[in-house]
Amino acid sequence: MLSTQESQQLLDIANAGCTKGHIVEARTIFHALLAQNPDLIPASIGLAFSHIVVNEFEEGERLLRENILAAHPHDQDANLMLGLCQILAGNKVVAQEILRPLAQAGGNRADLAATLLEQAQH
Numbered sequence: 429m430l431s432t433q434e435s436q437q438l439l440d441i442a443n444a445g446c447t448k449g450h451i452v453e454a455r456t457i458f459h460a461l462l463a464q465n466p467d468l469i470p471a472s473i474g475l476a477f478s479h480i481v482v483n484e485f486e487e488g489e490r491l492l493r494e495n496i497l498a499a500h501p502h503d504q505d506a507n508l509m510l511g512l513c514q515i516l517a518g519n520k521v522v523a524q525e526i527l528r529p530l531a532q533a534g535g536n537r538a539d540l541a542a543t544l545l546e547q548a549q550h
Contacts, residue, residue: 435461439470446474446481454478472496473509480509485517504530504537508544515548523548 430438438457445454455478461471472495480488489510496506507526514523527548530541 430461430464435465435468435471439474442471442474443477446478451478451482469496469500469503469506473505476509476513480513480516483516485513488513489517504535504541508537508541511541511544511548515544520548 442454442457458475476488476491492510511527527545
């Protein structure tokens with residue numbers, strides 16, 4: 429079993445891999461983390477992100493909705509990623525519906541939600 433720190437380091441590596449085009453490698457890490465801990469929400473978000481960055485918006489949305497939001501509908505990070513997915517897919521009205529409550533709620537993710545909401549409104 430990995431420690432929390434080890435899991436976080438692997439998440440960081442996989443997320444960086446997504447941004448650098450190493451999608452297969454990143455997905456391998458996300459799948460390994462989820463095999464060890466199916467409830468590791470950041471790994472599920474990362475797996476969805478690995479689809480979003482290559483324009484597989486439907487799959488990214490499906491993973492977020494089915495693997496996280498079905499059980500945790502108010503998870504801010506998952507909803508932020510879903511909002512980003514909708515913006516990139518061109519579904520700006522849907523993105524606004526997702527992001528507006530997050531931006532208004534305050535908390536840790538409100539500023540990011542407000543920034544994404546601004547993008548969705550243009």
